[in-house]
Amino acid sequence: DAGVTQSPTHLIKTRGQQVTLRCSPKSGHDTVSWYQQALGQGPQFIFQYYEEEERQRGNFPDRFSGHQFPNYSSELNVNALLLGDSALYLCASSPPRTGGVTGELFFGEGSRLTVL
């Protein structure tokens, strides 16, 4: 049973460029969330996708956008990259909600983005 997979694992971009990160959720999971983790800090919530729609969004500018596909996989897009966007980007998936109870979140290995 494959867990959450993310690609690419590492990438280097220059300021002003655009980047797309990809995530495949754990089998049986339908909800995908994205987090940004700066060095030495806890992850910060970017947004969550469920049924192909953005359901919740954290305090991130519109340069950060996403998409969820019918097979539940997801993309995170960041436009007009800034030096401060350098971070580990983590994708998490969770199973269908049962009776409103939150399922356990499972994370991928992350995509390390460096902006020069």
Add this chain to the structure above:
Amino acid sequence: KQEVTQIPAALSVPEGENLVLNCSFTDSAIYNLQWFRQDPGKGLTSLLLIQSSQREQTSGRLNASLDKSSGRSTLYIAASQPGDSATYLCAVPETSGSRLTFGEGTQLTVNP
């Protein structure tokens, strides 16, 4: 707004010690609390999930407790090993299925 704090920020212990990591949260209206482990440059590995109706969860040498009324959780690691060296993070969702709010983690080093 939920805030999560983890104390201590870093901890160094000799192998074999039992240790306790602390997590506190400001809003006690949580659905659950999750503890994660993170190795350097890697993703998060889920260790334990405690539902709001539970007081504790155990997995091997790990035991996590939850006291919603006081806004606290502890992660107890028994008989620590060098392989336990990592950063430990706690996180709570604001509502069912919603975003997780993380603490900044406790960096644990277990010396042989």
